Amino acid sequence: MTLSPDPLPASRWRFLGVVAPVLDARAGWLSALGGRHQRAMADEEVDACVAMLRSLPGVVADWSDASVALEVDVVVADAPLRRLARVGAGWWADPGAALDLVAPHLGRPRDSVLLLYPTDGAPELRSAWGYTWGTVDILGRAGFSAIVSDPWPGWATIEDPAHGFVHEWLHQVEGVYRGLGLSEDELPSLHDVADRRTTRPDAPDRVETYVEHERRTGSWRPWYRDYMTGTVGPKTGEVPRTRGLTRERWLRRPNPPMAGEAGLDAGTGRGA
Ligand SMILES: [Zn+2]
Numbered sequence: 001m002t003l004s005p006d007p008l009p010a011s012r013w014r015f016l017g018v019v020a021p022v023l024d025a026r027a028g029w030l031s032a033l034g035g036r037h038q039r040a041m042a043d044e045e046v047d048a049c050v051a052m053l054r055s056l057p058g059v060v061a062d063w064s065d066a067s068v069a070l071e072v073d074v075v076v077a078d079a080p081l082r083r084l085a086r087v088g089a090g091w092w093a094d095p096g097a098a099l100d101l102v103a104p105h106l107g108r109p110r111d112s113v114l115l116l117y118p119t120d121g122a123p124e125l126r127s128a129w130g131y132t133w134g135t136v137d138i139l140g141r142a143g144f145s146a147i148v149s150d151p152w153p154g155w156a157t158i159e160d161p162a163h164g165f166v167h168e169w170l171h172q173v174e175g176v177y178r179g180l181g182l183s184e185d186e187l188p189s190l191h192d193v194a195d196r197r198t199t200r201p202d203a204p205d206r207v208e209t210y211v212e213h214e215r216r217t218g219s220w221r222p223w224y225r226d227y228m229t230g231t232v233g234p235k236t237g238e239v240p241r242t243r244g245l246t247r248e249r250w251l252r253r254p255n256p257p258m259a260g261e262a263g264l265d266a267g268t269g270r271g272a
Contacts, residue, residue, distance in 0.1 A: 010061075010069040011250035015169075016110045016142075017053030017072060019149075020093075020101055020117040021046050022080035027091040028124045037084070037125060039118045041149065048152045049116045050074050052162065056169070059162045063221060064228035067247050070112075077101040081117050090127030093117055093146040095136045102139060110142040111256060112172050114165070116149050126150060130168040134175030143172025160219035170224060177245065180252050188232060188243055195235040198226050 021041040028037075041049070057070040083097035095102075098115045113136075119125035130147035145168035155161035167190070174190050184192070197209045203222065205213050210223040226232040230246035 008247040008251060009255065010067055011247075011253065012069045012071060012255045013111045014109060014256055015056070015070045015072045015112045015114070016102070016105055017056070017074040018077055018098070018101055018105065018113070018115045019046060019049040019053070019074070020077040020081040020098075020115060023118050023120070024080040025082050025084045025097075027084040027086075028122065037120045037122055039120045041118050045118070045149060045152050046076060048155060049149050050076065052152075052155060052165065053114065053116065055162055056165060059160075059166060060169075060228070063166065063225045064245075065225075067228060067245070067250050073105070073108075075105055081115075084125065087131055088127065090124050092131045094131075095133055095139055095144045098144070098146065099138060106140055109140055109256065112145075112169060113139055113142045114145045114147060114168065116147050118149050121150065129164045132168045132171035132175075134172065135179070143169075143175060145169060145172060158219075159217045160221045163220050163224065166224050167220065170227060173245075176253055177249070182249065182252070185241065186243065186249070187227075187245060190227070192235075193220070193223050196223075197233045198222055199231045199233045199240075200226070 019041075022039075024036055024038050026036055053074045054072060057072050060068045060070050079101060081093055081097070081101060083093070084091040085094040085097050087094055093115055098113075102113055102115065126148045130145055132143065132145040134143055135141045136144045147165065147168060170190050174187065177187055188196075193210050195209065195211075198206050200206060205222045208216070210220065210226075213222050214220050223232075227244045230242050230244040230249065232243035234240055234243070
């Protein structure tokens with residue numbers, strides 16, 4: 001009897017996106033003077049943030065060749081973000097600062113949480129595009145990313161505006177698979193992009209490195225596509241091998257139970 005190959009299911013991630021429209025927090029030198037960092041999003045910005053988060057399942061399915069199914073809930077917080085924490089060179093909504101806004105939505109288990117919030121433009125509040133923490137115990141071991149919404153007016157016109165969101169989420173993913181034993185030979189660090197290009201023989205970007213593509217278009221999409229499909233090319237001097245997340249590798253993390261199956265282990269048990 002011949003066994004026909006079983007199509008592997010997509011890797012499922014229960015994703016919570018929280019838009020916090022109001023920042024009202026002490027941080028940095030301003031707080032030493034008794035001041036607060038404050039900004040409230042206009043409705044148009046809230047709508048753009050919600051739309052961005054709702055677009056992520058389609059983007060990730062598209063770029064991963066349907067290897068990933070993000071199950072996204074998007075909520076708009078009704079309380080201000082009142083705390084920021086000193087993180088690296090800046091001030092961020094870390095998991096502790098975000099907890100009040102996120103906790104009401106943790107009644108269902110989440111694999112991944114992303115908080116999107118405004119700043120008043122102070123440089124120390126936007127020292128990077130975003131910041132990500134790996135599995136966070138106080139969030140039920142979900143990953144957590146904080147992203148500042150200030151660049152939102154540009155989303156309508158730049159190429160692949162979701163790529164920064166995919167980047168922060170992939171930091172969460174990288175942490176999970178590193179914890180499951182994938183080496184940097186199998187899954188390069190998300191920032192180890194220089195001097196690489198796709199292994200896809202038919203990709204329109206095959207003639208340029210990922211960095212050259214970003215310089216030309218402003219988008220890292222080919223890098224994330226190949227990262228999510230196991231088609232990342234070697235750097236000079238590296239041996240050819242499968243780099244990135246093939247479907248088999250995605251499924252090293254057991255899929256969470258479907259809604260209504262709480263308590264069942266819906267993992268496939270397949271490894272690769
Ligand atoms: Zn990064």
